[in-house]
Amino acid sequence: MELETLQYPIGRFQWKIENGASQREGWLATIAETPAAVRRAVEGLSREQLDTPYRPGGWTVRQVVHHYADDHMNSYIRFKWALTEDAPVIKGYLEAVWAELPDVRTGPIEPSLALLDALHQRWMEGWRALTEPDWQRTFVHQKRGPVTLEQLAALYHWHGRHHVAQMEALRARSGW
DSSP states (O other), X not given: OOHHHHHOTTOOOOOOOSSHHHHHHHHHHHHHHHHHHHHHHHTTOOHHHHTSBSSTTSOBHHHHHHHXXXXXXXXXXXXXXXXXXXXXXXXXXXXXXXXXXXXXXXXXXXXXXXXXXXXXXXXXXXXXXXXXXXXXXXXXXXXXXXXXXXXXXXXXXXXXXXXXXXXXXXXXXXXX
């Protein structure tokens, strides 16, 4: 299988959004479902399976689970900043470096799964409370530039499915 397909089984994220208002409910449904989807993707996996990369040169399943928690925490804070400040410049983080930290490489996944559950409960309260003007509030990413909350919802709809698809594809290829 081609490396691009292994890395992006649902395709790359597309930043250009058309008719976002008509897609929001679907995006939010996926964001709400993400913690359960991640749990299903890792259910019953052994330590050895959790420590298997989803593709050659890629993160292990364990690292992917911890990445969900780390990344979604960062984005939750960005979401809050966008709602409470005018176009705040956010700090990026080195996700590949974070993925090599000991808690991510070898730590148990249950704390990250529980964190993801709780975080998404809070985040969904925020998403559901947005007014129409709120969807266009922005934060400024150091590399990407302005990002609207509408784009953020589309991104986390994609992100919620992206890594789950990587883990599901590994399970299918491995017969787990």
